[in-house]
Amino acid sequence: MTRRRLHLNAFLMNTGHHxxxxxxxxxDPYAHVELGHYVRLARxxxxxxxxxxxxxxxxxxxxxxxxxxxxxxxPLTLLTALATATEHIGLIATAxxxxxxxxxxxxxxxxxxxxxxxxxxxxxxxxAGAEAARNFGLDAEPAHAERYARAAEFLDVALKLWDSxxxxxxxxxxxAGVWGDDTKIHPPRHRxxxxxxxxxxxxxxxxxxxxxxxxxxxxxxxxxxxxRYAEAVFTxxxxxxxxxxxxxxxxxxxxxxxxxxxxxKVLPGIVPVIGSTQAEARANEQVLEDHIVYTHGxxxxxxxxxxxxxxxxxxxLLPADLPPESSIEGARSRYTLVVELARRERLTxxxxxxxxxxxxxxxxxxxxxxxxxxxxxxxxxxxxADGFNIMPAVLPSGLDAFVDHVVPILRTRGLLRTAxxxxxxxxxxxxxxGGTGRPRQTLRERYGLPRPANQYVxxxxxxxxxxxx
Amino acid sequence: MTRRRLHLNAFLMNTGHHxxxxxxxxxDPYAHVELGHYVRLARxxxxxxxxxxxxxxxxxxxxxxxxxxxxxxxPLTLLTALATATEHIGLIATAxxxxxxxxxxxxxxxxxxxxxxxxxxxxxxxxAGAEAARNFGLDAEPAHAERYARAAEFLDVALKLWDSxxxxxxxxxxxAGVWGDDTKIHPPRHRxxxxxxxxxxxxxxxxxxxxxxxxxxxxxxxxxxxxRYAEAVFTxxxxxxxxxxxxxxxxxxxxxxxxxxxxxKVLPGIVPVIGSTQAEARANEQVLEDHIVYTHGxxxxxxxxxxxxxxxxxxxLLPADLPPESSIEGARSRYTLVVELARRERLTxxxxxxxxxxxxxxxxxxxxxxxxxxxxxxxxxxxxADGFNIMPAVLPSGLDAFVDHVVPILRTRGLLRTAxxxxxxxxxxxxxxGGTGRPRQTLRERYGLPRPANQYVxxxxxxxxxxxx
Numbered sequence: 051m052t053r054r055r056l057h058l059n060a061f062l063m064n065t066g067h068h069x070x071x072x073x074x075x076x077x078d079p080y081a082h083v084e085l086g087h088y089v090r091l092a093r094x095x096x097x098x099x100x101x102x103x104x105x106x107x108x109x110x111x112x113x114x115x116x117x118x119x120x121x122x123x124x125p126l127t128l129l130t131a132l133a134t135a136t137e138h139i140g141l142i143a144t145a146x147x148x149x150x151x152x153x154x155x156x157x158x159x160x161x162x163x164x165x166x167x168x169x170x171x172x173x174x175x176x177x178a179g180a181e182a183a184r185n186f187g188l189d190a191e192p193a194h195a196e197r198y199a200r201a202a203e204f205l206d207v208a209l210k211l212w213d214s215x216x217x218x219x220x221x222x223x224x225x226a227g228v229w230g231d232d233t234k235i236h237p238p239r240h241r242x243x244x245x246x247x248x249x250x251x252x253x254x255x256x257x258x259x260x261x262x263x264x265x266x267x268x269x270x271x272x273x274x275x276x277x278r279y280a281e282a283v284f285t286x287x288x289x290x291x292x293x294x295x296x297x298x299x300x301x302x303x304x305x306x307x308x309x310x311x312x313x314x315k316v317l318p319g320i321v322p323v324i325g326s327t328q329a330e331a332r333a334n335e336q337v338l339e340d341h342i343v344y345t346h347g348x349x350x351x352x353x354x355x356x357x358x359x360x361x362x363x364x365x366x367l368l369p370a371d372l373p374p375e376s377s378i379e380g381a382r383s384r385y386t387l388v389v390e391l392a393r394r395e396r397l398t399x400x401x402x403x404x405x406x407x408x409x410x411x412x413x414x415x416x417x418x419x420x421x422x423x424x425x426x427x428x429x430x431x432x433x434x435a436d437g438f439n440i441m442p443a444v445l446p447s448g449l450d451a452f453v454d455h456v457v458p459i460l461r462t463r464g465l466l467r468t469a470x471x472x473x474x475x476x477x478x479x480x481x482x483x484g485g486t487g488r489p490r491q492t493l494r495e496r497y498g499l500p501r502p503a504n505q506y507v508x509x510x511x512x513x514x515x516x517x518x519x
Numbered sequence: 520m521t522r523r524r525l526h527l528n529a530f531l532m533n534t535g536h537h538x539x540x541x542x543x544x545x546x547d548p549y550a551h552v553e554l555g556h557y558v559r560l561a562r563x564x565x566x567x568x569x570x571x572x573x574x575x576x577x578x579x580x581x582x583x584x585x586x587x588x589x590x591x592x593x594p595l596t597l598l599t600a601l602a603t604a605t606e607h608i609g610l611i612a613t614a615x616x617x618x619x620x621x622x623x624x625x626x627x628x629x630x631x632x633x634x635x636x637x638x639x640x641x642x643x644x645x646x647a648g649a650e651a652a653r654n655f656g657l658d659a660e661p662a663h664a665e666r667y668a669r670a671a672e673f674l675d676v677a678l679k680l681w682d683s684x685x686x687x688x689x690x691x692x693x694x695a696g697v698w699g700d701d702t703k704i705h706p707p708r709h710r711x712x713x714x715x716x717x718x719x720x721x722x723x724x725x726x727x728x729x730x731x732x733x734x735x736x737x738x739x740x741x742x743x744x745x746x747r748y749a750e751a752v753f754t755x756x757x758x759x760x761x762x763x764x765x766x767x768x769x770x771x772x773x774x775x776x777x778x779x780x781x782x783x784k785v786l787p788g789i790v791p792v793i794g795s796t797q798a799e800a801r802a803n804e805q806v807l808e809d810h811i812v813y814t815h816g817x818x819x820x821x822x823x824x825x826x827x828x829x830x831x832x833x834x835x836l837l838p839a840d841l842p843p844e845s846s847i848e849g850a851r852s853r854y855t856l857v858v859e860l861a862r863r864e865r866l867t868x869x870x871x872x873x874x875x876x877x878x879x880x881x882x883x884x885x886x887x888x889x890x891x892x893x894x895x896x897x898x899x900x901x902x903x904a905d906g907f908n909i910m911p912a913v914l915p916s917g918l919d920a921f922v923d924h925v926v927p928i929l930r931t932r933g934l935l936r937t938a939x940x941x942x943x944x945x946x947x948x949x950x951x952x953g954g955t956g957r958p959r960q961t962l963r964e965r966y967g968l969p970r971p972a973n974q975y976v977x978x979x980x981x982x983x984x985x986x987x988x
Contacts, residue, residue, distance in 0.1 A: 116699050122721060153618075154578065154618065158595075165554050187716075220548070222548035229584070245656060251580065252580040252581075253552070254552055
């Protein structure tokens with residue numbers, strides 16, 4: 051068996067994950083709509099042999115327009131442009147199951163997977179918040195459980211669509227005038243509670259079969275959904291213990307759902323703030339905190355905690371009588387994380403905003419490259435992570451620093467690949483693709499996952515069992 | 520005033536517009552899902568200084584899967600990839616107003632417009648056919664008039680979304696910590712019959728303000744829609760007289776709708792089949808006709824004419840008692856064109872299929888490069904066209920032949936540009952963009968159209984009147 055390797059995803063967000071990053075002299079406040087900025091970031095990540103890069107998304111303009119970069123290039127569009135500017139790195143786009151139709155979205159991901167040579171991934175979100183709902187004809191967001199029920203049906207339909215062409219449905223017999231084999235086309239004929247989708251997709255089955263399925267909700271509904279569908283999970287965890295518990299829980303839920311727990315990769319988010327000494331790293335962090343506008347932070351925190359404006363005092367603690375998670379219809383797991391962080395460390399509102407300003411609840415590792423690598427190795431080897439979602443506080447400099455200084459240490463320790471592999475190097479046999487001459491690994495191969503079997507095809511007797519991811 | 524120039528659009532469709540093109544020895548039957556094929560086509564069109572290229576679309580798998588290439592890369596995705604492989608050419612994607620939501624689609628077009636540096640166009644379709652409807656939870660297609668009513672509301676909302684950021688909404692004052700100016704954001708707050716869209720777009724206003732608006736329906740509803748919204752119109756016309764009538768009618772409807780009739784460009788589709796002699800051109804055409812499978816053609820014609828299977832005889836004429844156009848819920852103007860073509864020229868079903876096999880109702884010009892250029896010049900100078908939608912029967916060879924042999928003649932005659940211009944060369948003042956240093960023309964500038972004013976901004980007193988396109 052090949053040695054277990056760390057998986058790294060670069061979470062790209064305009065000038066960086068720290069809310070004040072755009073105010074630094076080095077930052078371009080228009081970066082969020084500049085293709086060149088993202089091409090540069092993608093190439094840095096590829097230099098660091100990251101598995102993938104990732105774009106978050108919500109179909110609404112955030113209300114803090116005045117305070118920080120708002121708006122963005124639509125993720126699937128931007129990642130398609132990045133596909134042509136990169137060679138190896140996986141391309142994970144966020145898209146909502148609440149505000150898309152399965153036929154349209156399945157087509158777009160299949161198209162990106164073909165164009166990128168098998169590098170597409172889908173971060174499946176249900177999209178919390180009334181602002182998004184009101185852009186799609188609704189008065190309020192659908193209830194949490196309702197969103198997840200729709201997401202599950204969405205996935206079932208999308209999987210049928212992606213399987214609606216068998217891999218060898220194209221015959222291309224010019225002499226006979228026969229282009230395709232009708233018997234290898236499988237219309238979903240789906241009629242469910244949320245969707246009716248009769249016909250087959252109008253895109254052939256893509257190199258990966260379908261995009262890598264990624265998920266990031268850590269609520270009870272979110273974990274159940276991940277256990278059933280997800281192949282990679284982004285999560286916000288503040289302590290090693292919490293991360294270990296989450297990791298063990300998710301692997302066990304996945305096994306209970308009848309899937310191989312190795313086929314779900316857990317990637318906690320970390321915000322690395324690096325300096326050549328610990329003092330320098332801390333000074334870098336202080337520069338960012340000095341640029342936070344705290345009045346804005348208070349307003350956002352009140353909104354997250356669903357408190358009336360003016361409730362929180364900057365140098366006080368959170369109120370003791372906050373509502374329970376179950377009463378929250380928005381981003382549940384984020385709510386709980388923030389409340390628990392504040393209580394565990396007895397943070398004032400000001401301190402809490404400083405902590406959240408960097409990673410919005412994700413763990414900030416501040417230190418030397420060795421210290422950051424140590425923390426990564428500890429989490430990776432102690433059952434807390436299969437890899438990490440790297441969220442630089444400032445972009446591009448923070449990603450450059452990670453690739454220049456932390457990646458070499460991880461490679462020296464044998465934790466991270468030193469170059470991208472050609473095909474199927476991580477013990478994964480690429481079903482049906484031997485001999486197609488595809489020169490590079492797909493995203494799913496890079497994560498050590500099998501190419502999914504087609505649900506409409508019965509494996510030939512004697513062929514290896516094909517795991518349904 | 521600058522000399523009036525011809526506008527050329529390249530309509531790209533896998534191995535070509537002739538239904539039998541995929542069977543030729545030169546053709547790649549997998550071309551429809553190969554990015555390299557489309558990159559090659561786009562670069563040929565750019566060598567020919569075409570204004571734009573265009574991809575048709577329908578959200579369903581065509582039923583003649585066995586007979587000819589089916590499925591395709593989703594147009595917005597493919598054009599985004601082509602944006603990075605080209606420098607000048609416009610990128611026009613078809614997208615449906617019946618099966619998209621305005622917020623999602625407006626974002627994607629704004630993103631493509633930004634990524635391409637102002638080269639995006641939208642071919643607005645209402646999508647005929649029950650097959651598409653059944654992929655989106657409906658049992659049958661919405662009625663023709665209903666589809667157009669939804670399209671009009673869709674456009675109104677999309678225009679509000681594209682105008683929801685003023686061009687200078689981003690302040691980027693790092694010292695003050697102020698990124699955006701809230702007063703320059705204009706949420707649509709739209710509540711209509713078909714859509715509710717409350718909030719502003721989450722993409723800034725793009726280089727062109729919004730994509731070039733293109734339309735291709737030539738029914739009564741289609742022309743009324745075009746007169747109100749379209750800046751370019753694709754149309755199928757079989758005779759000079761019909762094309763002149765359509766041209767005059769559309770310009771007059773546009774003026775009656777309160778718009779400048781120069782701000783709608785009429786582009787009939789033509790299928791050029793070229794040979795160095797007329798006999799060679801005709802022989803090239805014959806090769807294609809020899810590859811048609813006529814039994815398939817009969818079935819498709821019966822479907823278009825809404826006749827029971829087995830009604831048509833290959834060597835007979837069309838029945839005399841076909842239903843009137845007004846009873847057709849599908850592609851109305853195509854229906855009438857086909858019936859009139861067959862009757863005018865007394866074509867047998869076999870002959871009609873041969874004619875439709877090339878351009879599906881668009882005019883085929885078969886001849887030498889001089890003859891093709893003569894026909895183009897005649898239509899252009901006699902009030903039948905502002906340019907042409909070039910639909911090569913075979914791709915890439917037919918596009919190569921047009922660019923190598925017809926384009927030089929058009930240039931010698933002063934009808935076509937010899938190179939792409941930098942900025943604003945065709946008498947168009949680019950509103951508000953002087954001094955931004957944008958090096959290339961936008962698609963709208965290339966078509967000689969003004970950048971649209973923002974509906975939420977009152978022009979300053981004394982500034983030139985800003986035409987609402």
